[in-house]
Amino acid sequence: MDFTKLADLAGGHAGARAIQVALRLGLFEALAHRPLEADALARAIGCDARAIALLANAMAALGLLAKNAGALSLTPASRRFLLAASPEYLGGMILFDEAIFPLWTRLEDAIRTGRPVRAPDMFQSRREETARFIRAMDSLVQARGDALWAAQNLDLSGIRTIADLGGGPGTYLLEFLRRYPALKGALLDLPATLEVAREILNERDPAIAARIELVEYDYRNRELPAGFDAIFLSNVIHSEDEPTNRALLQRCYRGLVRGGMVLIKDHIMNAELTEPAAGAVFSLYLLLTTAGRDYSFEEVARWLREAGFGAIDCQALPSPPFSSSVVTARKN
Ligand SMILES: C[S@@+](CC[C@H](N)C(=O)[O-])C[C@H]1O[C@@H](n2cnc3c(N)ncnc32)[C@H](O)[C@@H]1O
Incomplete structure (x- = not known):
């Protein structure tokens, strides 16, 4: 260098x-x-x-x-x-980064103690924090184009019901339902997040919003409500520790119909956990705010195999602008 x-x-x-x-x-x-x-x-x-x-x-x-x-x-x-009126407005993410800027001044504390420097509450405790966080996720995905890429490149043909688990603003689900007119979608998330998601979906596309069921769901302590054909988890496993992710993927297995598919979109790291670079640096943000980090394909594949999944595969999105991958697996 x-x-x-x-x-x-x-x-x-x-x-x-x-x-x-x-x-x-x-x-x-x-x-x-x-x-x-x-x-x-x-x-x-x-x-x-x-x-x-x-x-x-x-x-x-x-x-x-x-x-x-x-x-x-x-x-x-x-x-x-x-500009806020642009469909590719990144301002939501930039203003979220501004709000959490003080956390980075405490990185040394987190490195010394190994613990987050704020309550790892996924920004659920205060309404304005939830809105800023969830709108930031939407802003990032809209500006970069992840949801459009996912809808155009992930093959969901033959799937009738999909759960977007920890779906946040519903940005992905909306594009999936636009691409597949017969698809039914459920957005499963915590109550404070769902309030914000409802606003965003109705602002953006009321007709598609009407096809999405919003379901209050805490994946830490409940079984999934129904037999889905597919379960999509984007940027969810990186906020959790290893035992929680293991249990979560076991729940996904039980929540799918036979032959059903789980799709995990995240920074999927190399075995050394050093690439993609964006994921290695992002893991420090996760250290500041959660019990998680970005995981390697080997780690995710092991949890999937343990849960009973087969046909495990991984597809990297084109970089730049993307730095994530999608791991797919089927319920045997
Ligand atoms: C980083 S956001 C990802 C949002 C969206 N999937 C995306 O990729 O843009 C993580 C999401 O997980 C949700 N979440 C966190 N803990 C959860 C839990 N215990 N049960 C259900 N959802 C949870 C948050 O509310 C948030 O919407």
Whole structure:
């Protein structure tokens, strides 16, 4: 690795923080309809003129604004990903990262103790935290295109009922049901998450939302409600420890019809747990907030085999932009 790469990595927090604050202040929205000079931009969003000029210069340097003879305007990237009206708005995820930024200052505590630095409650305790978390999941998946990829590339033909377990905002389920008009979907999740999911699904597509059953379900302590043809788990196992995941996959096995399929989408790591890089770094976020981490294909396949599954397979999504894979297995 050369100096520049290392320096960029080690100082990455400065750029991240600047983008988060620019977004929170409404800097990009203020430029949505016309270019402005820094003084006018500062007045529009109620900030100090000299400071906004510096922040705007930094955004221009990072490619998120263009600056011509002092006039600041959006770039294609900021128009696509940083305006709330865009279908690929990544702001939900960026504002979630902003809210949890203080947790990263406590990474040393977590490394010393091995324990999360906040209650590992999956952001269920306070309504505004749940909404920010669940909207962040939706924002990330919409901006990157995971759900569309999954609906176009995972073969769900012949499947009549699918459970999206820990389905969060329902972003995936919605695309599955769009792609397969006869498919019936159930979104199984905790009650606070379901409240947010209901809002998101109705905002986005009321007709599809009407085909989705929202089911209050805690996978830690209950059997699945019915015999599903398929169970989809996206970004669920990484928040749990190994015994919980073992038990969860055993529940999935019992919840499927014979021949039914489980699909696990997550960062699926190499045996050394070092690749994909995004997953190795994300495991530190999981250390801060949960009892989980990203797991290797060997680990996931072992739990599946122990539960009784066969035909275990793994497909990596194209990278970039993706860094995850889908493990599939069939109930024997
Ligand atoms: C990281 S989010 C993933 C959301 C969605 N599957 C996705 O990939 O975008 C994890 C989800 O698991 C849900 N969850 C966490 N613990 C759960 C439990 N014990 N029972 C059911 N759902 C749970 C959370 O509410 C959240 O929706």
